[in-house]
Amino acid sequence: MPTYKAPLRDMMFVLDEVIGTSRVQSIPQFSEVNRDLIEAVFNESARFTETVLHPLNQSGDKEGCHWHDHAVTTPKGFKEAYKAFVDGGWPTLTGNAEYGGQGLPNVISMMTEEMICSSNLAFSLYPGLTRGSSIMLERHGSKELKDKYLPKLIQGTWAGTMCLTEPHCGTDLGLLRTKAELQSDGTYRISGTKIFISSGDHDLTDNIIHFVIARTPEAAPGIKGISLFLVPKFMVNEDDSLGERNPVFCASIEHKMGIKASSTCVMNFDGAVGYLVGDLYKGINNMFTMMNTERIGVGMQGLGIAEVAYQNALAYARDRLQGRSLTGPKYPDKPADPLMVHPDIRRMLLTMKSMNEGCRLLAAWVAETLDVMEHSSDPVQKQEAEDFVQLMTPIIKAFLTDVGTEGANLGLQVFGGHGYIHEWGMEQFARDARIAQIYEGTNGVQALDLIGRKLPAHAGRFLRRFFHPLDAYLTQHATNIDLADFIQPLAKVYGRLQHATVTIATKALGNADEAGAAATDYLRLFGLTALAYLWCRAVEVAQAKIGQGEDDFYEAKIHTARFFMTKVLPQSSALFSQIMAGAKPLMNFDDKHFG
């Protein structure tokens, strides 16, 4: 049976000591966000996720969701846990205070989301999609729609969904066929089939509010003819009581590799009543407001799984006696040494640890900037923050979810045969983590978004928000002897990233496939560079704090950074060579030669 303890000390290190919350606190609505408040929220979130959500993770996987008569029942205990989640006010954390939210910053919710994902990834999807929906509605909905739906979505008493995919279109939404027909009363009738709808139906809330993209009859083909509609499961009366059932039904649920306690639905809209959200034909843009929040959220799923996988692998490696150290018995009084003595076990654990802690730094950096982007009153600061978030969103989504699957599989491997059976919970982490590389845009699509949209945007303006701080940092520490072991590898990988960026940008001018061919390797190289930078900053902090207590914690940071620089970061040399090899080996490969 796996265990979970929220990594509170590391979360405070990341937020309070490395990334810092001063910019966030300078925003008027966050002026009261101080260390005490953050710790109070984290402690309570730790208690809730460890004691309420985590115990349902394995049972939820085993039981899965049930479909019966066009309705979904969640596994035993989920309804009660969701009620406790709502009663605890967790859905309202970052919500707009005007609609009943607590108005806390993303730097806090990003960490509480990590805890939720670590403890029960399948559960996290229900509030995760509701949160994304409410952000979108707040930004694009009419006052009328907002007044009616937003308070309950923010409270979590109603849930939200995002209905995009159809059987013949996943990534390519321009192909979609779902129809929206205007009625004389100004509402629309929505008809069509959507698939892979997370939380499409369930028994956690009284009502479910679907956000559906569809095509009006006169609309242009492709994505320019798509509009966004709000379609409630139950109609809402004037007095806010629930009215008639709207004809939107769950036709079936998918049987999946993992996240089995999350319902993944085929949804049939049979002339269901829908309300236009935002302007006609702006459906994709409006939906993408939600997609970016969702994509960062999915990144946290990767980190969450990687963290819990690490914790359990570490506990097992300490507990399990197997074999002797290569340099002679370390515990001669015991029948064997613990797994921890074996270099290869340590390699796996430290790969996980250095990646996870680095990714947590990266997530916090983006979350802090997201708060500035959303709330700063300084237009320059706001724009710069938005540029950075735009740039980093695909990296958070893809890099962190790759790390999630890699970490889950390393953790599983530490357990040997025990990792492969349900009982220990490790194989569930590997199955659950796998979806995060796929949904909300596959990681290949993220890489293309980074290299094809974010890089060239405004003549490289987004990129400068990453390159400038790195340039400044490297200049500042060029002669810092204490940091030399860390700055040197950072300078090297950053040089590779710069070189790769220029090469791709130049080549892609003549041939767009050059960008596509490099995309996945480039995103990984970018992520590793970001982690190298953040590890340097973490080491700086740790070096300064040693001798003031908690030396073990800070020394661990320095050693973990050292491991990252010498044993993980060399990946960048391979990525660089693969990028420089260009598109020819892929694109000059005739279709018939594939077999």
Place this chain on the structure above:
Amino acid sequence: MPTYKAPLRDMMFVLDEVIGTSRVQSIPQFSEVNRDLIEAVFNESARFTETVLHPLNQSGDKEGCHWHDHAVTTPKGFKEAYKAFVDGGWPTLTGNAEYGGQGLPNVISMMTEEMICSSNLAFSLYPGLTRGSSIMLERHGSKELKDKYLPKLIQGTWAGTMCLTEPHCGTDLGLLRTKAELQSDGTYRISGTKIFISSGDHDLTDNIIHFVIARTPEAAPGIKGISLFLVPKFMVNEDDSLGERNPVFCASIEHKMGIKASSTCVMNFDGAVGYLVGDLYKGINNMFTMMNTERIGVGMQGLGIAEVAYQNALAYARDRLQGRSLTGPKYPDKPADPLMVHPDIRRMLLTMKSMNEGCRLLAAWVAETLDVMEHSSDPVQKQEAEDFVQLMTPIIKAFLTDVGTEGANLGLQVFGGHGYIHEWGMEQFARDARIAQIYEGTNGVQALDLIGRKLPAHAGRFLRRFFHPLDAYLTQHATNIDLADFIQPLAKVYGRLQHATVTIATKALGNADEAGAAATDYLRLFGLTALAYLWCRAVEVAQAKIGQGEDDFYEAKIHTARFFMTKVLPQSSALFSQIMAGAKPLMNFDDKHFG
């Protein structure tokens, strides 16, 4: 629903055109093994695996095995398929003719095993363990035991198992507790619990013959006190009819991530009658005869899954219309272009293709040498062959199974969301493939076997069987302009491997952990070097054959090799740097710093 077609053309290319069968044919018992015979066997194996085993793969996963009253029932159709397998003579393929086998070489069976694993990995375990058991019994059993059990094991009418693991000992068999007590009649009574016993019980055969390692009361502690015993499920009467039930029972079956149609049993031996196999206290050595065969077999599991995953991903990428080429629509008359136009999809497919075909070459090279090792009458040739097989066994096991999981996951990713649901079969490949990195010695243990045992053995004698042909090849082709694009990267990676070998060997003299810390990276570097060499040889053959018909096939080889050299082989630079970073980042990491 996934499909499978045995890659017969590639198998013949590998065996007949690159590796060659002349050494095998020069062995008297294989003098009739010619191209016609190989093709005939392959064609029949293709038919059987495609039409009998493959259709049961998904249903077997869905249904799983059933445990009831200490007995296991396999999924619907497995019993009939197994009967057809026996009736077709498949278990006898390589068996000793003296005991009813067909006496065919490993170069043939390695490929038929790949087909079985591609079509139904879970099924493959039943005959796979039986084959391993019969090899071990033939080598170490008394004439009496062989006469009684071997014909039926070779025929497959009885099945075999390998009972090693106990709850507290997986890799570290020295800890085992199962007892064997000598009786006055010369038999033993075996008592204890074994776990993770593949095919421990099932309904496919009338009898199951367990090969069990256990400790006699007076035996030394550790692995030197372990002996091997044959324990039949049903006692066998004088007239070979089945007698009493021996008290060995399946206490439960495991619920696993994958290979659900393979029974994984907890086996209780309650004073079961056992017969000593080979000498007392030689149990581990005797068992390892089987382990090596098994390990090579497990490597084929990795390749088998990677192959079927590739085939299905390719078919999907050709069929699925999604998005447009980055360089403008390629099929403007269709609503979208097929996935094949996207560089990142091609990257995934070509990574799979170049790895799979390279691994098939490697497997054939080892299989061919295995035949020489087992049957050559020239003692020098025989010894050299054995050295090579010893060296390559951990590489075949670990490298090919890593490729299996990587390929299954790349294939899944090509499918996007459809890859994550049961229906399309891709997620099953990923779940099934995962076990192969764990059982028969985890891949970390394989890496340690390579670096800690195989490298230093006889002052590096094993290693020379790989280095010498590479040296000779590089010398021979140093000025071959046609091959230059391939020879150069081979020379580079081989240089890295040599440098790494010397460095590790030197460092490990002073500190064994230096070997352990490098092991996994070193094994991967070794595997990539072997593939680079074999791809060069494949290109040589292909270049010579172009213009003689089948140009598409040979051109595909050259382009695939080019992809491998430029887009996969750069991994070796990262591996090299990680190896050179040494053991300190791992071993100087204090236990308390892990968290």
